[in-house]
Amino acid sequence: MSKISAKQKGDILEEWVYNMIKKQVDENSFLANKSLCKVFRQKKYYSKDRQDYIAVDVSVEVTYPNANKYSLLYIFECKNYKGKVSIDNIEEFMMKLSQIAGYNVKGIMVTTSSYSQKGINLASSKGISLARVIAGKIAYDVYRVSSTCQKYSTVDLLCSDKPRLPLCIYDSNMFYSIRDFFSHLGIIEQSSSKSRLVIPYMENDTIKEKGEAVLQKYVPDVFHLIQATSLEDICKQVAKEKFLNFVYDEDLGYEAESGCEILGKIQFTPDIIFISSRLSKDIHRFRFTLAHELGHYFLHTKYLSDYKAENIDTILNLNAEISNSIIKRMELQANIFASNLLMPDIAFYALVKQRYLYDKIKGGILILDDQSCNIKTFHRVTSEISSFFNVSKESAKYKLQELGLLINKSSIHKIKDFF
Numbered sequence: 001m002s003k004i005s006a007k008q009k010g011d012i013l014e015e016w017v018y019n020m021i022k023k024q025v026d027e028n029s030f031l032a033n034k035s036l037c038k039v040f041r042q043k044k045y046y047s048k049d050r051q052d053y054i055a056v057d058v059s060v061e062v063t064y065p066n067a068n069k070y071s072l073l074y075i076f077e078c079k080n081y082k083g084k085v086s087i088d089n090i091e092e093f094m095m096k097l098s099q100i101a102g103y104n105v106k107g108i109m110v111t112t113s114s115y116s117q118k119g120i121n122l123a124s125s126k127g128i129s130l131a132r133v134i135a136g137k138i139a140y141d142v143y144r145v146s147s148t149c150q151k152y153s154t155v156d157l158l159c160s161d162k163p164r165l166p167l168c169i170y171d172s173n174m175f176y177s178i179r180d181f182f183s184h185l186g187i188i189e190q191s192s193s194k195s196r197l198v199i200p201y202m203e204n205d206t207i208k209e210k211g212e213a214v215l216q217k218y219v220p221d222v223f224h225l226i227q228a229t230s231l232e233d234i235c236k237q238v239a240k241e242k243f244l245n246f247v248y249d250e251d252l253g254y255e256a257e258s259g260c261e262i263l264g265k266i267q268f269t270p271d272i273i274f275i276s277s278r279l280s281k282d283i284h285r286f287r288f289t290l291a292h293e294l295g296h297y298f299l300h301t302k303y304l305s306d307y308k309a310e311n312i313d314t315i316l317n318l319n320a321e322i323s324n325s326i327i328k329r330m331e332l333q334a335n336i337f338a339s340n341l342l343m344p345d346i347a348f349y350a351l352v353k354q355r356y357l358y359d360k361i362k363g364g365i366l367i368l369d370d371q372s373c374n375i376k377t378f379h380r381v382t383s384e385i386s387s388f389f390n391v392s393k394e395s396a397k398y399k400l401q402e403l404g405l406l407i408n409k410s411s412i413h414k415i416k417d418f419f
Helices: 006-026 087-100 117-126 154-159 178-185 204-218 231-242 283-307 325-342 345-358 372-389 393-402
Strands: 037-041 044-047 052-055 058-062 072-079 105-111 129-134 137-142 168-170 173-175 245-250 262-267 272-276 310-314 366-368 406-408
Touching: 006 037, 006 058, 006 072, 044 087, 052 087, 072 087, 087 105, 087 117, 117 129, 204 231, 204 283, 204 325, 231 245, 231 283, 262 283, 272 283, 283 325, 325 393, 345 372, 366 372, 372 393, 393 406
Parallel strands: 072 105, 105 129, 245 272, 366 406
Antiparallel strands: 037 058, 044 052, 058 072, 129 137, 168 173, 262 272, 262 310
């Protein structure tokens, strides 16, 4: 059998994308009503710069009633590559789009492989949508909220006490998830019903083992020194190895249903962990939220990514003050993972044992009751844990209780929150 040429490979993907988009239009599930849409393959569009015509792989013209020319033009660029799509490919596509028309042209690149990071950065800055074919389906890869899209709808801005910033506003439609945006665009098929989220039960020891495996792989020094876990080192290595991105400079706003501030969230395809920029001055809460989101990534990605495009965490989630039993299980598991990531058992035991010997705590168990001497001892111990591991005193308290190193008999059940 003769080897398939690059052109033949390109034609195969081009035909597949054309048929998929044509099907969406015929089923009236594309962005506009099918009576307004025409799908083309290898149609040519005039370029004033070239004073010639440019052929595009697949295009969809949306022509509103009584219009002499298409009102919107969607252009799909197909790249059936073995290697990564480079920044040069993105620049070439960007140049093609700029020469065809103005703001009514929407560009989408589709590939069977993946994209270079530089290419993703350029596409993000220019508002070009990227997608990739995985297992016979088109999956979202990256879409940037451009400066022109960072707006609220009039109703949301004027009527809501805490307006929720959408993922993007696209042709007067608001989208809060990647899946909804691409379903609306017609790049992925809409699902009639979501699968039920299932989070399996895990023993605390199993979660602890998974956390220790992460520590052993990325920051093994924590098993030899009493020190704060370097989340920065973990994130840098995970980002490089697993193509997980981290964003710390965005205000994530408020969760629509509860109205609670969003502290962090994890998004899938592409995989991104967001930590609210509002936490930049609150290092303890920042670290715990980041460790919590890493818990979702290492424990729950295979469950969450099939169920929804992102998972949002508010203070209610981090405190597991939620009624849904499945979500509560997931959040508790992420909390246990975070605690063990920030305070590994071996280092924690070593530090606490030293502190207990110094304070002459009998039996190796700290009693917290209403006696002033025990309260002072409790705060000395938790202050030292907080200092060494760069965690809150509240997190230190829960870790002591989890390991049976603290018995809380105090009638004051809520101590000051040092997050």
